[in-house]
């Protein structure tokens with residue numbers, strides 16, 4: 001390995017990835033940009049939510065965040081130095097349409113145009129997400145995602161973006177994590193717009209899927225070469241025991257969270273078992289909706305952080321012997337590889353990109369400002385190993401985006417939870433590459449990394465996971 005200060009004492013083998021594997025880093029507009037009311041940007045539901053007392057830990061807001069809006073040159077330069085090949089960012093809808101529809105804010109378009117140009121000149125491929133949760137507040141006043149018309153406004157927004165950036169951006173992600181939008185925004189109320197109604201959340205989920213389908217058409221209309229995908233958050237479930245009730249609980253949770261989106265997207269129907277169980281809460285579906293939702297995708301984006309252990313009494317929050325991140329999420333790399341293998345057998349999937357994977361840990365800043373985030377490094381290494389295992393098993397994973405490039409505004413949890421491979425000092429906004437960032441850079445340069453496991457053991461591991469499939 002080239003970088004001697006990130007080698008492993010016990011490492012004997014190198015895990016290698018395909019030469020054309022795409023190594024990336026991810027962020028989202030509201031979490032990093034700041035400049036919440038500059039250059040004609042409209043208010044978003046996250047501006048409104050974070051400015052409402054009692055919604056965010058420490059009363060944090062995204063008003064300044066990492067100030068990426070003014071510092072994107074520096075951030076891209078850091079990516080170039082690390083050798084990052086692709087950057088997944090999101091576009092703030094209210095920067096483009098301050099009212100959500102109608103008049104376009106040219107200064108907003110110009111910002112993303114400059115960002116894309118800078119990325120391309122640094123040799124970094126842009127992957128643009130159209131919706132990473134910051135709906136224009138003006139559309140919320142029309143009902144937001146509960147209003148079916150918002151899916152058409154989303155398609156109009158997609159068309160404008162495609163017209164202005166489609167000559168330079170090829171890879172698009174329509175919506176980030178529709179399950180989180182629908183559930184945390186409309187069922188538990190932890191996220192903007194803070195509504196708590198399960199029936200409403202199911203209608204929202206449907207409108208998000210319709211919006212995804214319409215935006216897919218819009219992105220391809222002007223630029224036939226566009227590659228379009230969606231990013232789904234996927235938490236595989238494990239039954240807490242062999243009891244049929246626990247097995248059933250695990251299956252139902254997986255169906256509500258993952259199959260509720262995978263089935264419409266890849267099979268053009270909602271899972272019939274849970275549809276029946278939802279009874280009168282099921283969404284209203286118009287005749288052509290399922291074909292709009294299920295058109296071919298160029299890739300599936302998967303965001304993976306952890307699994308859920310399910311018992312009939314609910315999720316098990318503490319598993320004996322497991323380690324947990326600062327988010328309270330169990331560290332479960334094996335479940336990641338296993339899930340990739342399973343879903344690829346179960347569904348007829350397009351190529352996969354891991355559009356998010358990473359961990360929040362407390363950073364300890366050393367005497368010279370260095371950050372030895374060994375836990376994050378090990379988390380990334382063990383999850384990448386599982387990506388490699390899945391590839392070995394024939395799963396078509398074409399790239400990986402670490403979450404996140406920068407420490408940032410972690411939604412309702414504010415700035416305390418740090419996911420970055422680059423530290424941001426939120427007082428001075430100074431960036432410092434962490435040990436995990438240097439390590440990731442070495443992985444990219446070497447097409448892989450050192451591990452204690454041999455290729456032979458890797459293949460055995462794959463076989464074991466294959467046999468262990470439920």
Ligand code: FCB
Pocket residue numbers: 028031176177180233303356403410411419
């Ligand atoms: C995902 C979000 C992302 C970030 C990570 C930790 O659910 O897409 O914005 O907050 O979790």
